[in-house]
Amino acid sequence: MSLIASSNQMAKVNMLEQSPAVDGQFSQVVESADWQQVTRLHHAKTEQNVRQALSKSKLDVEDFAALISPAAEPFLLEMVAKSEQLTLQRFGNALSLFAPLYLSNTCANECTYCGFSMSNAMKRLTLNETQIGQEVAAIKSKGFDHLLLVTGETKRVSMPYFERMIPLIKPHFSQLSMEVQPLETDEYRRLKGIGLDGVLVYQETYRRKTYLEHHLRGNKSNFNYRLDAPDRIGQAGIHKIGLGVLLGLEDWRTDSVMMAHHLRHLQKRYWRSRFSVAFPRIRPCKGGIIPKSVISDRQLVQLIAAWRLFDRDLEMSLSTRESPEFRHHAVRMGFTTMSAESKTQPGGYADDSQEALEQFEISDERSVADISAMIRSQGRGVVWKDWDPALS
Numbered sequence: 001m002s003l004i005a006s007s008n009q010m011a012k013v014n015m016l017e018q019s020p021a022v023d024g025q026f027s028q029v030v031e032s033a034d035w036q037q038v039t040r041l042h043h044a045k046t047e048q049n050v051r052q053a054l055s056k057s058k059l060d061v062e063d064f065a066a067l068i069s070p071a072a073e074p075f076l077l078e079m080v081a082k083s084e085q086l087t088l089q090r091f092g093n094a095l096s097l098f099a100p101l102y103l104s105n106t107c108a109n110e111c112t113y114c115g116f117s118m119s120n121a122m123k124r125l126t127l128n129e130t131q132i133g134q135e136v137a138a139i140k141s142k143g144f145d146h147l148l149l150v151t152g153e154t155k156r157v158s159m160p161y162f163e164r165m166i167p168l169i170k171p172h173f174s175q176l177s178m179e180v181q182p183l184e185t186d187e188y189r190r191l192k193g194i195g196l197d198g199v200l201v202y203q204e205t206y207r208r209k210t211y212l213e214h215h216l217r218g219n220k221s222n223f224n225y226r227l228d229a230p231d232r233i234g235q236a237g238i239h240k241i242g243l244g245v246l247l248g249l250e251d252w253r254t255d256s257v258m259m260a261h262h263l264r265h266l267q268k269r270y271w272r273s274r275f276s277v278a279f280p281r282i283r284p285c286k287g288g289i290i291p292k293s294v295i296s297d298r299q300l301v302q303l304i305a306a307w308r309l310f311d312r313d314l315e316m317s318l319s320t321r322e323s324p325e326f327r328h329h330a331v332r333m334g335f336t337t338m339s340a341e342s343k344t345q346p347g348g349y350a351d352d353s354q355e356a357l358e359q360f361e362i363s364d365e366r367s368v369a370d371i372s373a374m375i376r377s378q379g380r381g382v383v384w385k386d387w388d389p390a391l392s
């Protein structure tokens, strides 16, 4: 049984071509979902449901719900072993490293958990061409070939800025992704045309009520516009689409089940795209909140393994929000990419003395060399590039 009444819409989708002419964006699916029902469903999963999920090679969302349920906790070691094995089979022995480049900390939104929120009195900075050149040089000197561009969300840092800066940055990196405000389909298409390979839009939480409690002002308070951004990214033919929830805002299991539905919804429509997921947990920041639903390290491990079992082709990314100890153990669990030596303030790679500009405190502050050594000590290799646009 599907959790979501409008899943019939999904069956209507023509899977033979990636077409913009598809009906039923994900906001329509969420409209029909009953949050309490989704929550009750994963709570009701039994040991038998977990065993069934573990025995399957193709898992559906119901199986995923079983694997993240309390009933799956005794199966953690088996899940982690299977997750590692599937990751090795599909992605080989290497992890790719990437760096986030914060272009701007200016933001016209008020998000309760973020240091860049407009009401936070802090120095705002948007990098110009010269400053971007300095950042690019500093990042390249560490060996990175995969860059994630990050900005706050404001009209002042939107399409005209992106269209000016991407051509300066792209020649230096084989893979360029961005995590910025949601855009229109045609805007994504234009950015693809000048070298953008991937877009990450984290929904933060799939529960509208909770979303509105944490996004108090600005365009980000438009729940549906953000929710449908991955559909627009897919319609624009962007190579990689990234999803994520901010673990801690809501019940992490229910949000994860909703994200699993979102992933399947997108995969059926935009089958040429690759997909990635991330697992950010709320980190301390200036004026930040106390998480409503705390996910323990052990539960996070369970969640990571469940995602890998749910989808063998999924890219899974781990940021420096997590502690060195957790990242050390996480290397073997199912991740495909990791950030390293990240700076979350604009200009931070060329000059990291201005901590007051940063979005949140990172937890793993080790150098790229140390993180590479840690990955190798776990029997894994490091790659700087896992894909080239020429291969698409």
Ligand code: SF4
Pocket: 107, 108, 109, 110, 111, 114, 115, 116, 117, 118, 151, 152, 153, 220
């Ligand atoms: S989470 Fe994003 S949109 Fe919200 S305040 Fe931070 S930078 Fe702005």
